[in-house]
Every structure is written in C-alpha cells, then in structure tokens.
Amino acid sequence: MGGRSGGLVCSTSSYTGIRTRRLCTSNNTTFPFPQQPQSLSFAKPLKLMSQPLTTNSVLVEEAAADGDSSAAAPPLFDYHRIDQKLLQNIVYDALVWSTLNCLLVGDKSVQRSGRVPGVGLVHLPLSLLPGPFPESHWKQGCELAPIFNELVDRVSLDGKFLQESLSRTKNADEFTSRLLDIHSKMLQINKKEDIRMGIVRSDYMIDEKTKSLLQIEMNTISTSFALIGCLMTGLHKSLLSQYGKFLGLNSNRVPANNAVDQSAEALAKAWSEYNNPRAAILVVVQVEERNMYEQHYISALLREKHHIRSIRKTLTEIDQEGKILPDGTLSVDGQAISVVYFRAGYTPKDYPSESEWRARLLMEQSSAIKCPTISYHLVGTKKIQQELAKPGVLERFVENKDHIAKLRACFAGLWSLEDSDIVKKAIENPELFVMKPQREGGGLVPLKL
Template sequence: MSVPQPLLKKRKMSEGIKYLPLVIPLPLPEDQLKEVVEKSKDWALMHGAAMRSKTQFSEDSLQFAPFVLIPSAFPRREFMKSIEIQLILNELMHKVAHDREFLTSSLKETIKVDEFTRNLFQIYETVHDEGVTQRASLGLLRSDYMVHSSSTDKIKQIELNTIASSFGGIATHITLFNRYILQELGHSDKLKNLPDNNALEGLCSGMIEAWKLYDDPQAVILFIIEDVTFNICDQRFHEFKIREMNPQARVIRRTLTDMAERASLGKNKELIIDGCIVAMIYFRAGYEPGHYHSQKEWDARLLMERSRAIKSPSIQYHLAGTKKVQQTLARPGALEQFLCEPSKVERIKEVFTGLYSLDFDELGDQAVQLAIDNPERFVLKPQREGGGNNVYGLEVRDAVKKMKNSQERTAWILMERIHPPLSRGYIVRPGVSNVPELVDMVSELGIFGVVIGDSETITYNKQVGHMLRTKVSTANEGGVAAGLGALDSPYLID
C-alpha cells in the first residue's frame, strides 16, 4: 500500500518517528466531516456503543463512548500472529494458575508490601488448605499488545488480563460501526480489510459452557459489579446475549457488599444469594482495592471462593494475572515449566518485552540502576488493574529513587517501554465539536480468549475476538473507561 503524500511529509518532520499508512485520504472536507460525525454519534448511541457519564451521572441516560471515526491501520501479519498465539497463552495461564509453587515463589516478596495482593493470596491459601470445592475454572482473558517500531514492527505484549477483561461487548459493535462509516464515506471496497469480530458471542459462549458444567438448569450466572456502573452497555450486552443464546440461563447482578450482607453457603457448599443458587460468577469488580470497602467484602470474596460456583476468575486465575507473575514468566526457563513444545515457547517469547524485577537481589539492584540511568526507556508498573496506575518518563527515576531502599519497590516491576508507530485520525468525544481535529494516535490491540478446565485437563480453549483502543500519541494511559482512550477497529494492512 502506498503512503499518501501528506503522511510522507509528516514523517520527514518527525525525525524518525514511524507512521502507519492512512486508511483513506485525510483530512476530510469540513462539511463532509461534520455530517459524518453527526451520523456517527447517533449510530453509536442507537447501537449501545455508550457509557454513563462520570461528570453528570444518571441511571436514566447514556453518552456515547469515545471512538475513532475511521479505523486505524494495523499490520495484518502481526494481527494474525496475535490471533494464533492466544490458544497458547490460554494454555499457559491455565497451567500457571494451577501451579501453587510457582505462584507462591513469584509473589512472596510482593505480598510483604502490597496489602491488596496479600489479601488475595491469603484467600488463595485458605481455600487450598481447606481443599478446593470447585476444581473447574473459567478464564475470560484478554492479551494486550502494541506494535513496537523497529525494522520488523512486531507486536509486544503489554499485559494479560485475567479479571474483568472488558469491552468485548462494545468492541463487537465498533467493528460494525467502522464498516458503516467507511461505506458512508464511499470506501466500501475497503471493508474486506476489517476482520470479523465475534468477541461478545465468544465470551458469552464460555460463560454458558461453565453454567452448563455446573449442571443445574435453575442456577443463575452472577455478575459481580461495582457500586456504580459507568460501563453499563458493555456489561448488559453480555447479559442480554447470554439470555438470547440460551433462554434458560438467567443473569443476576450484585455488588461485593450485597454478597457480604445476603450471600451464604448451602449444605453442599452451593452459593446462595437472594434465594438463587449460583452456577458461575463473572467478576466485573473486585480487581482493585477501592471495591473492598471493609473486611466484610473480603469475607464475601472468600465465601465465593469456598463455594461450588465456577468462578471467572477463580482466585488462582486472579493471581496469575498479576504484573509480578507476568514478569516472572519472562525469566529464562520459566515458560519451559509450562509449555512442553519448544515451538510454543518461542512464539510466546517473541511477543514478550523486557520485564525486570525490583526485588532486593542482584538483578533487582541492576534494574533499579537501569531505571535511574535511563528512565525514559521504561514504564514502572504496580500490582493494579483498571488503568491510570503506571509511571512514565522522568517520573520513573523519581519514583525508583524514592523507594530504592524501601521494601515497597518489590510491589512494582519495570517494563521496557514500547514505541508504537503513529497513525492519523479523528477521535470523537462527548461534548466536543462535530469538527474534531486530525491528531497523531497510537493503538493497543486486545485479543480475547476463553479457557475452561481443572488442574489436570483443559476442556475448552478458544480465541474469540478482539478490540482496539486508541489514544492521542501524547497520552501515557489509554483506558476507555478511564476517559483517556477511544474505541477503534483494526484495518489490516500488508
């Protein structure tokens, strides 16, 4: 594909910064841009690509989620690679989650200083010492990548999410949205380069399979939700799709506090809430400290782990998704403990980026010095989910210096910073003009996977869809729910 002339000019001005090709000629004429943005906002609202406002919250109203008007270019070869290796990642994370010795050794330093991870680990040890009631686990995973600008432009993994892997519902609709916009702009010939996205159906199929495995048609699927849900459409899409796919399967929604106040275990350790037996639990909350207002919410989490309900994630899956475990897996020889085939190991190693421990040992001290000497080479990442927690640029040096001699540093990892190629496009946000500016952007690809099994066997292993989050190139964090990123679709280029 040839690079449009405006792009070539920009590239020369950028002194080595790489740009991906434009999908269509830009900028659009102002009149055309204004008209298509007006249509796009209405399309998003009418198809549920929306969220509740954080500034003017109301349960009775929605605003569209930020989106990229025209899909962003993404290398076809790397997209296909991310699809193909998801089954290996599913297998890897399932085996990691069921290796008590590995989890314990990986997290032994972190739990000394990170109270949240320590509380999770105490639940993990309690249920294992008592004897695990429900041996089956459901993993609804999302592996996130960025393309790293180099001579080969290969994807590198940012992280792998094992809890509340969101936006599968809305992402499915965003693919349809970007198809519509390309048609409106007269580019129907380009639709073939937008890959199909069945993330919603795939994730819901996994939940239904787990519900069936429980073998009680009267039991319900329980969504654990935040006290206030902003990302309501993405959650409800899952609920409504489950009912559509299997009319017998009923979904209920409860908070951790609801569970603390009204849930109990039956005589056979079945989980009961408001008169309903729970077959499977899907955690859309519980991944950050703020979701646990007091000890009673932690007691509720333990109660659920003790139950016969199939969890997504089970406590071991939750721990397997921590940043510290991710860093430990990047150590020499770690992958070989879980993947027997050398070809699988090499394929996973190819997408790993540099990850460094900050433990109090020789390697940890070396990583601390690396961060102080070259802070802009790295991202400092804590044991937190949900976006907005990482440290970038010169602030890395300040943060590492501050905790250099403190045990606190063992709760963080250091990751080589990925420098993705830029694209050009329009980001449309609520409350902003219908004539958005053409901006430089970077994108992060998420691949969804579903895995079901116990400590001995995997019975269900699928890659089920994708999402693309895009942000302006000057923004460090990119979470859509946090208000910094925008929903997008990959346009595959050769």
C-alpha cells in the first residue's frame, strides 16, 4: 500500500455486521435485532494489523467435531422456550444493567432528547441474549476486515474509476451528484491526502441455503455503535454470568470487545500524525442526534486518555464559523482543526441548504485529515460495491490472489437496474431480491418510487 498511497492510513475496522434473530427488548417488547461483530485494524504503508472485536454481541460456537466448518451448528439453546419467570428476571436485570452502564439514547417521543444531554433518556433496543454464531464465519469476518480496509483505500485513490463508475448514478441522484462535484473539484486541484483515516463497517449475513458468509454492504462514513457494541458485550457477559447455568450458555464464548477504545486510538493516532499539538478534532454532528452519548464518550476518551480536545459542530455552524488559513489549516471558531470526524453528512437531510454543501467543500479543501475523505465516502456507495463484484475489477486494486479469492467468496449477487433482464426477473420473482437505496443511512427503497 505504501508505494501507492504514499502516506499513513489509519483504517479502523469493518464492523462485520452479522445479522441474526434473537429475543430482544425495547420497553419490554420483543422483536428481532441484528448482531454485529467487528474487527479493527490500523494500516501503515506496507503493513496491516488487525484485531478481532465485536459490535453488539455474539456467542461464538466452536467448530463441528467432524471438521466441517461450513455446516451450521445446531442452536445452543432454544430461546423461545425460556421459562417465563426466568425470562422476566433476565429482562429486569438487563434493564437495570443498561441504566447503570449508560446503554441509553434519547427517546424520540421526547422533545429536545436529541439536542440536550440528559433529556428523555431511554435504554436502547437490545438483544436480551447473544446469538450463537459459527466460529469459522466469525474468523472469516475478522480476516476479511483488513483486506476490505486496504481495498477501500486503493479504490479511493482511483478518481477516474469513481467518476466513471458513478456517472450514470450522478444523472439519477442529486445527492450523489453533489458529492461527485466535490470529488471532481479535488481532482482538478490535484488535492493529495497523504494521511487518510477510515472507520468502515462491512455488514454480512449467512446465506441460509449455502451456509456461506455474504456481504450485504460496506459503510464508509459515520459508522457508529462502537461504544454500544462494547456495552452489549458487557451486558451479555453479565447476564450469562448470572443465568448461563440455567440456559446452558458460557459467558467465556462471548468475544472480548474494546472497539470504542481503539476507535479513539485511531483518531488520536491521526491527530498525532497531523503534528499540531494546539489543533483539535472536529466532530461533525447532526442537529438532532439521539445517539449523542456514544459520540460524547469517544470525545471523553480523547480528552481523558489521550489529552486531545474535540469540538462538536453541525455543517451549518462550520459554514458560519469555518475558514481555511493561508497554510491550508482548517479553522473553526478560531480553533485549528487536525482531524474532521464525520458523524453526519451521509444523508441529504444533512444538507438542507447551500450552506451545508459549502461546509463540506471547505473541509475537503483544507489540510485537515478527513474521516472519511470524499473519496472514501464515494467508495461506500452501492454502485461501487456492485462494480467491484464484476469479473476482473478486483484485480485492478488487489495484487494478492488469495485476498481476491477471499473477497469474492463473500460477494452476494449484485445487479444494477441498467440490466433489463435482471429487472424483468426481479419483477417476476420479487421475493428473491432486495432493492437497496444508493445512499447511506440504511433502509430499503420505498414500494412507490
């Protein structure tokens, strides 16, 4: 990577989002909720390091005795046959633990809960127990993380590929078009990002028919839940230490998780590489943010553990208070900025006027380290994911044949709406397809377009 990138890459994790269905609680109601393990890596030129971590919590099942790691192991416990009194006790203790340990968000039904800390707190929707997950797939997800991190970085450096791949998307999607315009301006001025940082989440599901781990999507901007994942691990370990003997579940099989600490370490490393001890980290936030506490926790880690100041600003405030100094330094309200950490800017709702677009362009033009750059942001689009899955495309960015094989093994079927045969097949067999939006922020395409 060093020969191509010519700089430091602080690349933080694919939150390998494993989706399962388990008993969950939200104000004492049960519903399915996704489970997500994570691995985290830092990357310097010519070297990638990776550590397995978890976002939310899973119970890793040991490989089958016959060595068939692809076979799905039988469930460790029938979650739907838990004794009701035992279930009530587990729910009670889960809610107590969540409150004591700040597994909380702002209640969307309470005004100002997304603006004022401490207003309208409610526990997050949470998995009551960890979901069993095959050890072989767990290891596969962790192994894929640094490979995807390097892929994201290399694709981000190929501006021509990004512009050409998204050219038709630009004509159909105004939001992507505006992002591409900023990207094009950076190409025109030959803007170099010698230090790059990314927090990347790669979501997976296990295919029921083939029992293989398949990637659903890759997210490159404003990935969240590092703290929530750590807290979920703590919650599940606590509950299993109390009730595991009644459930036949071993808390030692829940993997350790320090994702939030290492996310803060990645930001601190980028801050250090910028080499301005008076500069601060800028956290770009939404006007309304019910999950503000995770963001504040990372800021607290930066302040207390790494002695780094961070400031929170919306895109509107950055437009009003920001400027670029003659040496390229980004200054916001008089404060020099070393790292821009995006926790907003991934959805059109974050850009209600030209003010917010000016702020995004201003930050890209500055010398501050962006997490992510506009290029990293574009790599996370569904269209780029689909392009990378085409035969021969990975070879453009990855030399290692073993890595190419591992990446391709987790690619699910991906098709664009430009293929009339696929569109016809999808109309005839809608149950076989999922239509995903081009943009970040989750969700599916509405039924009526």
